[in-house]
Amino acid sequence: MPDEKKPAFAGNITADDVAAEAGVSRWTVNRAFRKDASISSKSLEKVRVAAERLGYVPDLRAASLASDRSNLVALLIDDFANPHKLVMMERLTRILRREGWDILLVNTLDRADAGHALLNASQRRVDAVILIGIQFDDDVLDTALHARRFRKLIIFARTSQNPNTISIAVDDVHAMKEIANYVHERGYRRPMFLAGPRTSSAHLLRKETFVDYWRQHFGNEPETVSVSAYDPSLAAGIVEDALGDRPRARLPDILVCENDALAIGATDVIRHKLGLRIPEDIAITGFDDVPQAEGANYRLTTYRQPLTDMAEYLVKVLGSEEDRDFDRLFAGKLMVRDSA
Amino acid sequence: MPDEKKPAFAGNITADDVAAEAGVSRWTVNRAFRKDASISSKSLEKVRVAAERLGYVPDLRAASLASDRSNLVALLIDDFANPHKLVMMERLTRILRREGWDILLVNTLDRADAGHALLNASQRRVDAVILIGIQFDDDVLDTALHARRFRKLIIFARTSQNPNTISIAVDDVHAMKEIANYVHERGYRRPMFLAGPRTSSAHLLRKETFVDYWRQHFGNEPETVSVSAYDPSLAAGIVEDALGDRPRARLPDILVCENDALAIGATDVIRHKLGLRIPEDIAITGFDDVPQAEGANYRLTTYRQPLTDMAEYLVKVLGSEEDRDFDRLFAGKLMVRDSA
DNA sequence: ATTATTTTTGCTCCCGCGAGCAAAATGCTC
DNA sequence: GAGCATTTTGCTCGCGGGAGCAAAAATAAT
Known part of the structure; x- marks a missing residue:
């Protein structure tokens, strides 16, 4: 028994072993490991000691199988x-x-x-x-x-x-209205909305809400652009395509992004490919408040989910x-x- | 039976049910769902149809329990x-x-x-x-x-x-030597190493390798600074503390970071808090090649893990x-x- | 001390499937 | 089609533990 060089694979110790060691029945052993079970503190202790010595842990597969809760x-x-x-x-x-x-x-x-x-x-x-x-x-x-x-x-x-x-x-609807109002209050007038992929269910209502709300309250219809995944590098490509060859005057004054992933990609390309300043030349908002949004580089105005x-x-x-x-x-x- | 408004929780269909439906034994049903099992294509098909109709899927808990492989x-x-x-x-x-x-x-x-x-x-x-x-x-x-x-x-x-x-x-040792050589070749002479937390096992040999190699081959001893977690914002704080009040001449000419998380935090603070340019005022290298490293903002020289x-x-x-x-x-x- | 009550323990019978073997079915050779 | 090899199928037993009840033990009430 002293050749315990390499820790053994202890996959075979069962409640029966512990029961024998502790001098109780198998069911008492199992009960010792259940939250709600009724067991005396004396046998609980006995089982604890025995289980500790043998290195026993209950098998959750079996428990799950028997109880129908995994x-x-x-x-x-x-x-x-x-x-x-x-x-x-x-x-x-x-x-x-x-x-x-x-x-x-x-x-x-x-x-x-x-x-x-x-x-x-x-x-x-x-x-x-x-x-x-x-x-x-x-x-x-x-x-x-x-x-x-x-x-x-x-x-x-x-x-x-x-x-x-x-x-x-x-609450996306509430959130986007808040963002729209903020954007307008700060004096932006030509927003562009950068949206993610459109799926038919489990939908984000952000784009629809923003666009409708803006149209109804502030008159004009915002431009929208869509990215096929919430991937900063894809967003960067789309934004470059959309804005790359526009005369300065026809640029949106703010890019409202469906989430931070898109906003980050957009920020990078706007600064480093288009050579524009944020927020002086074009402003950006995001959604989610990812850790990077707070960092010194992005300082992104965004919406934090709780x-x-x-x-x-x-x-x-x-x-x-x-x-x-x-x-x-x-x-x-x-x-x-x-x-x- | 027509009140199938809300899909039923089908947690109770077992191989026995499928067996009855298909007119075979339970074991044949199970075999139909095992890769290596020997089963005739005829009964495989029968089982498939029956299983499909009943919405049966084998229970991996039970399989795992019986086979001792999860x-x-x-x-x-x-x-x-x-x-x-x-x-x-x-x-x-x-x-x-x-x-x-x-x-x-x-x-x-x-x-x-x-x-x-x-x-x-x-x-x-x-x-x-x-x-x-x-x-x-x-x-x-x-x-x-x-x-x-x-x-x-x-x-x-x-x-x-x-x-x-x-x-x-x-191979961290090999990688760091390559980085050290690259750094030296490009003419950098006063590197600082930005390290992560030091644990006693499962260690990254990056810091030790870089520092020793640099000392042995290029003479001087690089400064080192350590961050308590691989967190960009923590790294930013540490770098600001370490470099914030130094005269320009005493700054390292390159910051060699143990990984990209640190390099990203360092980049942000160097640009936006210290107001320095990268790489003109101070260069940076990372490790890992995270997606952001490739983006337009960081363009980080780093080491890609396969x-x-x-x-x-x-x-x-x-x-x-x-x-x-x-x-x-x-x-x-x-x-x-x-x-x- | 005796009975009633409560807590604790042991037990039977499952949970759903796999290993491995024996019985049955099928394929093959001549 | 008999005889044999090869698949295919069914079956016993066990994996490790839970639900729920009956027996036993501990506690309370009289």
Whole structure:
């Protein structure tokens, strides 16, 4: 027994072993590891000691199989170029883990792949699926809901009209109106809206809201340009194409971006390719308030989503047994910095 | 039965149901969903049809329990401020999923939490644990290996001397020498090294290599400064403190950064707080080649890690039954841009 | 001390599938 | 078509633990 050079793979210690060691039954051992179980402090201690000595940890697969609750949620993401994703993941993983939820991370390559990704998650019998991607349109949602093996389908940081999903998001309409008013107040008159990809469901209402609101309240129709993904480098290309050869006078005076990923790409190209100053020559606003937005380089005026509150609400939804309408909108906060 | 308004939670269809529907035995049904199983194409088809109709998907928890292989790997991350993490996650998740591995994402809050994170993963009986964080020192690794319930402990994008771990990383020593030579060739003579946090294991050899190599080959001893996390905003603060009140003549002529996260923070503060030009007043190099490094704003000279190759190697390691020494170093590529 | 009540413990019967073997079906040779 | 090899199929048993109930032990009430 002294050849313990390399730590053994201890995958075979079961509750029975611990039970024998502690002199109790297997079920007492299992109870010792359950939150709600009724067990005397004496045998709890005995089990603890024995388990410690043997290096026992309960097998969550078996527990899940027997109890029909996995305490696992799938996180489906398809948009890794957007730096805000990193922030969302950090916040979600931290708060979910604190509440005892484990996370299955699934990279959803594209729309066609979304079904597979959901199937994938289903096979692990996750309790819920959280979508924080952009490529989940109605088709995908329908497929997901049709063959669903999970109890809740949550769309995070994006609204959805689908009655069978739960959406937790910031109030885009309210936010964009606030931004539009701010932009107008600061004297900008020729905004251009830089939008992301257009999907049919789980939609951001930002572009529509801004454009409609601006037209109704301030007269003219803003130009709009669309990027096929929330990727700064793609945004840079689109903005260069759109503005590169315009005479100075025909430039928009502000670029209102659907989110920070686009705003960052736009900022870079405006400064370094077009040689314009921000905000003197052209101003910029974003959305999300990613960490870089605050940095000395961008000083981006943007709209902060209350991610922590949203994540806290998410765990509350996960913990609830009811099936009522959980959709909820949160109010964010306009972060005024130097870019507009 | 026509009140199918809201898609049912189909969590209760089992292989037995499909077997009855298809007129075969349960085991044939299960075999139809296994890669290596021997089954006639006729019954495969029957099962397919029946499964499709009932909406059956095999339960991977049960499969895992019975086969003692979970096809799950845990990904432990503790450093969400570093934009490179997002790139690594994208690459790893994509390639792992392609090969049939699912990913349990665990946010490791701090050193003290690392043990819990590992325990967490253990309870799901993951086949392997992948560490791509920074706070995994020898203590943590020892604890992990002691109570391990997984077969492989892989340290990704970081070297480790621990004989019981598998490390897959870029050859930092080689890379830093290349960078040092490049820096010297380009005529820089007073480098300062901006380092990240110092941990005792799973170490980056970048600082040591650069400093020693520079001293030995080019005479003088480079200054070094250290940041407590790979966070651009922290780096910005440290750089401002270190260089803010120096007379121009005593500034380093180049800032060699341990990675891009630091380089980006440094760039921002040097330009916008210190009012210096890059590279004319002070040059900068990074490491990792994050997406932003290529953008018009930073044009950062940096060192690209061959993440795809590394991830491909990782899945090969995961698939291997052997327990031989899998440690491997990869050669990256110096990306010369405008910052140095 | 005795009975009633509550807490704790042990137990049966599952959960859904896989390993591995034996029985049945199929294919092949002559 | 008999005889044999090869697939294919069904089956027993077990993976590790949970729900829920009955037996046992501890505690409270009389």
